[in-house]
Amino acid sequence: xxxxxxxxxxxxxxxxxxxxxxxxxxxxxxxxxxxxxxxxxxxxxxxxxxxxxxxxxxxxxxxxxxxxxxxxxxxxxxxxxxxxxxxxxxxxxxxxxxxxxxxxxxxxxxxxxxxxxxxxxxxxxxxxxxxxxxxxxxxxxxxxxxxxxxxxxxxxxxxxxxxxxxxxxxxxxxxxxxxxxxxxxxxxxxxxxxxxxxxxxxxxxxxxxxxxxxxxxxxxxxxxxxxxxxxxxxxxxxxxxxxxxxxxxxxxxx
Numbered sequence: 001x002x003x004x005x006x007x008x009x010x011x012x013x014x015x016x017x018x019x020x021x022x023x024x025x026x027x028x029x030x031x032x033x034x035x036x037x038x039x040x041x042x043x044x045x046x047x048x049x050x051x052x053x054x055x056x057x058x059x060x061x062x063x064x065x066x067x068x069x070x071x072x073x074x075x076x077x078x079x080x081x082x083x084x085x086x087x088x089x090x091x092x093x094x095x096x097x098x099x100x101x102x103x104x105x106x107x108x109x110x111x112x113x114x115x116x117x118x119x120x121x122x123x124x125x126x127x128x129x130x131x132x133x134x135x136x137x138x139x140x141x142x143x144x145x146x147x148x149x150x151x152x153x154x155x156x157x158x159x160x161x162x163x164x165x166x167x168x169x170x171x172x173x174x175x176x177x178x179x180x181x182x183x184x185x186x187x188x189x190x191x192x193x194x195x196x197x198x199x200x201x202x203x204x205x206x207x208x209x210x211x212x213x214x215x216x217x218x219x220x221x222x223x224x225x226x227x228x229x230x231x232x233x234x235x236x237x238x239x240x241x242x243x244x245x246x247x248x249x250x251x252x253x254x
Contacts, residue, residue, distance in 0.1 A: 025058035033069025050074040050091070059107075065089045075100040076109055084113035085138075091116045097124040097150075101132035110135040118167070118195060120145035124150035125167070131155055136162055147172035148195070154181035154205065160188045170195040170218070173228065174202035180234060185246040193217045198241065201228030201248075209233075209251065224248050 001243045029041035030053070037052030039045040041063075047053040049072040053063045059079050064083040065071070070090040074082075076099065091114060098116045101109050109131055115138065116125045125141035125148040125176045128134050133156040140163045141148040146171040151157055164170040170192035175183040182205050190213040192198035198215035201208045204227035214237045215221040221238040222245035232247035 005239070025061070027058050027061040029053045029057045029061065029063050031063060031069070031071050032066040032072075034067070035237055054080065057199075062101075073098045073100075075102060079103065079107040079109065081110040081112065081124050082114065083110075084115075086113075089114050092119065093117075093122045094119045095121050095123070097127045097146075098122060098144075099126045100127040100129060101127065101131055101134055105130070105132055107131045108133045108135070110137065111139060112137040114139045116141045116148075118145070120166070121145065125147070125164075126150070127152065128155065128157060129153050133157070136160070136164065136204055140164075143168045144168065151175065151183050151185060151206075154183050157183065157185040158188070159186070159190055162189075163191045163193075164198075165193045165195065167195050167196045169200050170215075171199045171208070172197075172202070173200065173206040173208055175205050181205060185209070187211065187213050189213060192221075197221075197223050198238075199223070199230065200225060201230050202226055203228055207231070210247070211237045212236065214238075215244075219243070221245045222247060 010082045030046040032046040035046035035048040041047040041053045041056045051074045059078040065084045068088040073093045076189040120143045122144045123146045124142045127150040136159045137160045142165045144167040148167040149171045151173040185208045188211045192215045194217045196219045198218040198221045200223040202225040206228040209231040211233045218241045220243045221241040230247045
């Protein structure tokens with residue numbers, strides 16, 4: 001019988017290990033309401049939750065939804081896109097935050113076509129703790145005791161075509177004070193309705209810009225605290241609140 005030397009055996013093991021990595025990650029993964037997190041999150045064997053899929057998705061990759069369902073809260077620590085289109089992709093939480101974005105300084109996260117429900121006991125719908133940029137597109141967020149969108153770190157945040165309702169604060173921007181680190185938040189076609197406060201910019205490191213957005217039925221529409229800046233293109237509808245508030249500066253249309 002042929003004998004293989006020790007060195008050759010080790011080399012063979014290393015080659016095989018490289019050929020079949022134990023923890024390979026896909027650039028695109030899938031979740032389904034009838035999936036299972038033990039699956040590889042492929043289209044034919046999807047996972048059940050966003051948390052189950054994110055560990056199997058490569059940085060810069062995308063999690064997609066195969067059918068309607070509730071896919072649970074998740075903490076994001078890398079560049080990634082989560083897209084629920086075209087189904088009802090729900091995130092339902094109670095007593096906690098739904099989506100925590102705590103990524104590295106160079107990471108970009110996109111959350112698209114999601115319905116996020118805090119059952120009136122959740123803390124924050126989307127909490128931005130770290131990262132270079134966060135894109136929130138075509139989402140509906142409601143029922144949160146702290147904020148529907150809670151920005152606590154410097155970075156760029158773009159919110160487009162999104163509805164926020166029935167929360168303590170719709171969009172709360174309050175990064176830690178720093179002379180060089182700013183949170184710049186652009187709200188484009190936002191609808192903030194029936195919140196205690198629609199949009200709050202807190203401290204001099206917060207800059208919020210509104211374009212073509214509607215704030216109505218809130219306790220306070222726009223609120224600037226401790227030097228927080230709120231800019232408007234002049235095409236917003238901030239009416240029908242108990243106290244409408246006002247932008248702190250205007251931007252001339254291009």
